[in-house]
Amino acid sequence: MKQDWKKADKQFYLPKAKPELVKVPPFKFFSIPGQGDPNDKPFQENIGVLYSLAYTIKMSPKNNFAPRDYFEYTVYPLEGIWDLTEEAKRSNLETLDKSQLVFNLMIRQPDFVTP
Numbered sequence: 772m773k774q775d776w777k778k779a780d781k782q783f784y785l786p787k788a789k790p791e792l793v794k795v796p797p798f799k800f801f802s803i804p805g806q807g808d809p810n811d812k813p814f815q816e817n818i819g820v821l822y823s824l825a826y827t828i829k830m831s832p833k834n835n836f837a838p839r840d841y842f843e844y845t846v847y848p849l850e851g852i853w854d855l856t857e858e859a860k861r862s863n864l865e866t867l868d869k870s871q872l873v874f875n876l877m878i879r880q881p882d883f884v885t886p
Contacts, residue, residue: 773843774881784848799884801825802877806856808869817876818849825878840883847879 776784782793801824803817825846831837852875859871 773845775845776847776879777845799880799882800850800877801880802875804873804875806871806873809872809874810869814874821849821876821878822846825880828880828884838883838885842881842883844881850877850879851875852877 783795801821803821805814805817807814828838829844829846832841854873856871856873859868864871
């Protein structure tokens with residue numbers, strides 16, 4: 772049976788209507804840090820790389836290779852942590868300059884994925 776993060780990990784990915792504290796255990800991710808406007812081509816290319824890696828692992832049994840302890844699963848959603856450059860934090864910007872965004876894009880991986 773395929774593991775579906777929407778069911779198995781809904782406490783982390785499908786929040787309730789009322790805010791609550793949730794203790795999140797350590798998870799494994801493919802991640803790419805970067806800086807710049809999310810509308811620019813490099814940002815979109817980073818997303819493509821992450822999904823390419825995630826789907827390569829997921830589809831590996833179809834290519835006659837399965838990592839140890841592999842199980843069928845649904846690819847996790849794209850996640851991101853956003854911030855501003857130190858320069859942007861120091862300036863008193865009235866409008867957001869998207870080129871000053873700093874990000875860490877990531878897609879969670881199942882436990883069988885190891886470094």
